[in-house]
Amino acid sequence: MEEALLQIKDLSIVYETPLGTIHATTGVTFDVKRGESVGLVGESGSGKSTVGLAIAMALPPNARILNGRVLYEGTDLLRLKEEERKRYSGREISIVFQDPAATLNPLFTIGEQMTDVLMSNLGLTKEEALNRARDFLKKAGLPDSERILRSFPHELSGGMLQRVNIAIATSTEPKILVADEPTTMLDVMLQAQILELFDKLKRELKLTLIFITHNLGVASEICDRIIVMYAGTVVEDGPADEVISRPMHPYTASLLDCVPRTHIKAKRLRSIPGSLPDLSKPLVGCPFADRCGEAKDVCRQTKPDLVEIAPGHRVSCFKYKR
C-alpha cells in the first residue's frame, strides 16, 4: 500500500490569549496521499486554518502544540530546527491565504518579491529567477507577465493579486500546496476562475492540494476527499462524492443543507441552529451534541472515536458504533 505523503497525528493546538486558552484543534488525525486533493471543510472557528498553518509551518507565536505530529515523508514538521525548517517551508510546502493583498509587500514590485522568493528559496540567480517568475505568472493565468512584474500590488485587482500569490506559491514547485479560503474575498465570477486555476495547476504541477473552505460545494468541485471539521475535531473524512451524496455525520448533513444550490433560487440560506461549544475548555463528549437532533446521553459524556465504516470513509458518531 502506498505510504501517505503527509500524516497528521492526534494534533491538539491551543492559542494563548490575554483572556485565556483557546482549544483550536483537539486530536486531529488524517493522512494525505501523494497527488491527492483534500478539502478541509467546516464553519468559522472549526480549526481549519490552524491545521493548514501547522502543515505550512506558519502558526502564529501564541499557538502552542499540546500534542501530536505533522509527518511529511516521515519527518515531524512541528519539531524542526529553524535551519531545517527552511528546507521545507515554501519549498516542499507552500500556502496561499484568503486575503490576496496581505502577504505582498506594498513597497516592492511583484517582480522584486517573486525573484526574492526564488533566489532565497531555490538559490537561483536574478536572471534565472526572472525567467521562472514569468513562467509561473503565465501558468497562473497572467500572460502579460512583463507588466505584472513591474507593477506594485496596489496597481493590480484582487483577482490578479490572488493569481500572483498562486504564482509565487507554486514557483518553487512545492509538493504540497495549502490554500486557505483562497476565493472567499473575491466576487463570484472570479471565484469560479480561481477554482479552475487550482484545478489546472494541481494536475499540471502534480500538486498535493489541501484546500480549506467553509463551502462543501466548493470542496466537492475540486477535491478527491473531504474532511469535515467541527469545533477543532474531525467528524467525517471520506471520498468527496460519498460525503456529498451520503453524508454520515449529522453535522455534515446539516452543513449540506446550508450549501446554496445554484440552480434553485435559494431565498434564504439555512443555518444550523445553536453555536460552537466553548473552546476555552477542553472538549467533553461529542462537540456537536448540543446542536444534534439525534444526540443521546452517551454523546454528551464520551467523545466518539473516528471509525472507518466504509472503505476510506471515517466518521465520529455513536450512531455507527459497532
Ligand SMILES: Nc1ncnc2c1ncn2[C@@H]1O[C@H](COP(=O)(O)OP(=O)(O)OP(=O)(O)O)[C@@H](O)[C@H]1O
Ligand atoms: N492567533 C490566534 N490567537 C487566538 N485565537 C485564535 C488565533 N487564531 C485562531 N484563533 C481561534 O482558534 C479557533 C480556531 O480558529 P481557526 O482560524 O483555525 O478556524 P477556521 O475554521 O479557520 O475559521 P474561519 O473559517 O473563520 O477561518 C477559533 O476560536 C479562533 O478564534
Ligand code: NI
Ligand atoms: Ni480559517
